[in-house]
Amino acid sequence: MIYFDQAASSFPKPVGVAEAMVEAVQLFAANPGRSGHQLARQANEVVEKTRKKLALLFHHESERHIVFSLNATTALNQAIEGLMWEPHDHIIATQLEHNAVRRPLERLKKEKNIHVTYVQKDSGQEWAELIEATMTEHTKLVIVTHGSNVTGEILPLKEISEVVSEHNALLCVDASQTAGIVDINMATMGIDMLAFPGHKGLMGPQGTGVLMVKKHVALRPLIVGGTGDASESPEQPETWPERLESGTINTPGIAGLLKGIETIHDMGIKTIYEHEKKLAIRCIDGLNAIGGIEIVGPDTHQERLGVVSFLVKGVDPHEMAIILDNHYHVAVRAGLHCSPLAHQVCGSSETGLVRASFGLYNTLDEVDTFLSAVAEIKEGLLE
Template identity: 55%
Template sequence: MHRKRLGKIDIQMERDHIDLLAFAGHKGLMGPQGTGVLISKQDYGLEPLIHGGTGTHSELERQPEQWPERYEACTLNTPGIAGLLAGVQAIKEKGIDSIRSHEEELMRTFIEGLTKLEYVTCYGPRDLQKRVAVVSFHVEHISSHEIAMILDSTYQIAVRAGLHCSPKTHKYLKTIDEGLVRVSFGPYNTMDQVERLLDAVKEITEAFTN
């Protein structure tokens, strides 16, 4: 299975030799949380995770064989699907290249700013072509959750903190105890917001280390 961040990178199933493409709707496509898509090049005989409630084959105890009903048990999340469609349409209007260029500039400024701060370690490839606009960092001797709470309560800046559903990665990075702060930039973020975030991280770091 091939998983990438749609809405940020040009993906073509035939060109990229993808058989199964799964993606969440709430990340690069700006759809609601709880939405996602699985695109299958052909029938690989996948077993559905949930059975029942198709609305069209109520007499069956198992899912029908035809697509897409085989994988769509229960009432569909119609508002979520409509929201995902709106997100996809917004991405198409802005254009993937335009979005990536904008986010890359924000990411470059943020990473360059972090590297100038003492006690701060930034993770991920330095080659921006090998990553999307998601940056994780660690401040020495400060829990990632504490940084996130201060950013939220004092600066009204939302980030994610902790292990990010990837404990083995954090064991490898030796950040399992304090976790990392993760910042994601999107098409509607601005350079002023990046500068404000950098100033906030600097102030927090200086308050804890001086």
């Protein structure tokens, strides 16, 4: 199987990921941060080591303000709905946002009378300028995807953060498509909250996610309960990360995530990014050579992710994906990719698109095999 659905979940994982998870289950499957015995301490050591690695990787000011979650969606919900909202507060997002952002925003609109603006960039416009033109005295949060899971576009966080900081608002970044692939520096990029999954670019297992929060940001926990801290109090503790980590966390998953992070560190983010971009360029050039194919997103001369979405004119994207899977053993994803606003921008809301997304272990030969398959399918269906 050729796996080109890396934007959904990375596969295969580094060998050490599964080994670390098995070790955690078999050797120290205790509850970290709760009991004082040696197995609980060993489990806690793995969790805290992972926080330290994440702080270093993303240049975060405080290990204690790194919170583990189930995935990027739960992290984003905590970031968005954990803020103290008042009627008529204003939020700015982009039309590239995933439903993990859009749906919490729409719920705030409905339930708390919050105003939300989704900015769209046309040719010749810059994201920072669009956001600045939309800022008001009521703007409390700007939330942007760092990289689109549909178009592969990478947004300029530094420029956006400069605009946000001038208006006394917070900047939250959805790094679901970029964490572990594109260099992210929370300090220099002015990011107040950063959310991402462990199972994509960081090469960890599913069921892991992270929310990184600057110290000045106050968040109300969405889930309260046992934390192993201040157990005598009926109130949720104020200490981090316990405040946002009620219940038993996924220690085996975090152990696997640690190995994924170590793989990223050993290979180097720049190397990984250049590899995935090279695969995307090969794919785009090959699709253009086939002809009759509409490709969305940045061209090959621009910075972009290893995500290539396209439509073979006259061919249903879902049919294309099914044929690729059943007859060529190539896994891609067709449809709206949980980002309907992005498809509105691309003009593909009615049809959806085929998305091929590349990862650390994909090769140029696999891309060439995929291109040959697309050409054969197009010829068989249309000619």
